Amino acid sequence: AMLRGGVAGIAESRFENIRRLRDSGINAPIMLLRSPPMARVEEVVRTVDISLQSELATIREISRIAERMGRIHDIMLMIDLGDLREGIWPNDLIPTVEQILQFKGVRIAGIGTNLGCFGAIMPTPENLGQLVAHAYKTERLSGRSLDVISGGASSSLPLLLEGRLPAGINNLRVGEAILQGGVETFRDTPWAELEPDACRLTSDIIEVKLKPSRPIGQSGYDAFGNQPVFPDEGDRLRAIANIGREDVLVEGLTPIARGIRVLGASSDHLLLDVADADPRPSVGDRVAFRMSYGAMLLAMTSEYVEKAPMHDVEDFSGRKMVQITA
Secondary structure: OHHHHOOOOEEEOOHHHHHHHHHOOOOOOEEEOOOOOHHHHHHHHHHOOEEEEOOHHHHHHHHHHHHHOOOOEEEEEEEOOOOOOOOEOHHHHHHHHHHHOOOOOEEEEEEEOOOOOOOOOOOOHHHHHHHHHHHHHHHHHHOOOOOEEEEEEHHHHHHHHOOOOOOOOOEEEOOHHHHOOOOOOOOOOOOOOOOOOOEEEEEEEEEEEEEEOOOOOOOOOOOOOOOOOOOOOOEEEEEEEOOOOOOOOHHHEEEOOOOOEEEEEOOOOEEEEOOOOOOOOOOOOEEEEEEOHHHHHHHHHOOOOEEEOOOOOEOOOOOEOEEEEO
8 A cells, every 4th residue: 555655665673574565476676674684694695675874894794695696785884863762973983884885785775764753853954964074074985976866754743844944855654654654643733634543453352340440359460460449430331342462562552432432441441431321332342443553563463363354444534444453
């Protein structure tokens, strides 16, 4: 669907998913988002078109393997602009590029950076302007133009829309804005063109009972080492859905139906307050949730959550939906 929508390629960090993409007939360019362990360097050269790299030892090994296979592997050299995840320090750019240019099996196809994913440092015209300057330095050293200057991920989209993205940046690695409609990128003013309900999680209700709102007995620790505190709201109608912390980040779930609240979860039981729901759910009904980025990440990678594209099903607003079914 993303390729039909016009994306230039697919970016992925897991070899298992890359293998599935190739086996399913996807021939579009694939970018490896995470530097590989040494034992899987040959798989990088064989299966992906470009990979994000920041360690000379890894780049040297990629070059050696690529030369042996008669190939030249494209890399995007990552620069750390302050988020403190992957990337070479800017002061090390020139000596690093000079060494990479000696490797015959790799080509510096691009320069990129990561912002927001670890240190919560937001993209700005200033730090992305530094990225462009580093790209120009790399071009002068190599004597070649770079194919890609990658200015981050979905968090850089607001700058693009405001016309403040520095000239020269020609690539963004966008995921959240596509899958979640940018609800975590455009927190204050959503971008109307994006679809916030492209994916949802649905789960079956397996119990509905009237119970006290506070547990009864001596309080200790729950299964995850926490000491939860429950307000006394009297007797409330509660429901249990068949999903839990093994499958999803519970704190990232927002019930779509009004009057339903998430109370918490164990490994495989999700507790809901449904006293204010209208209509009140029954055993066998399904309950649907919107997911935060963290919740979607866990649900998408859980083997216990069925991923079912529902292209022929329309939701209440008439829009086409894709459902993740638990």
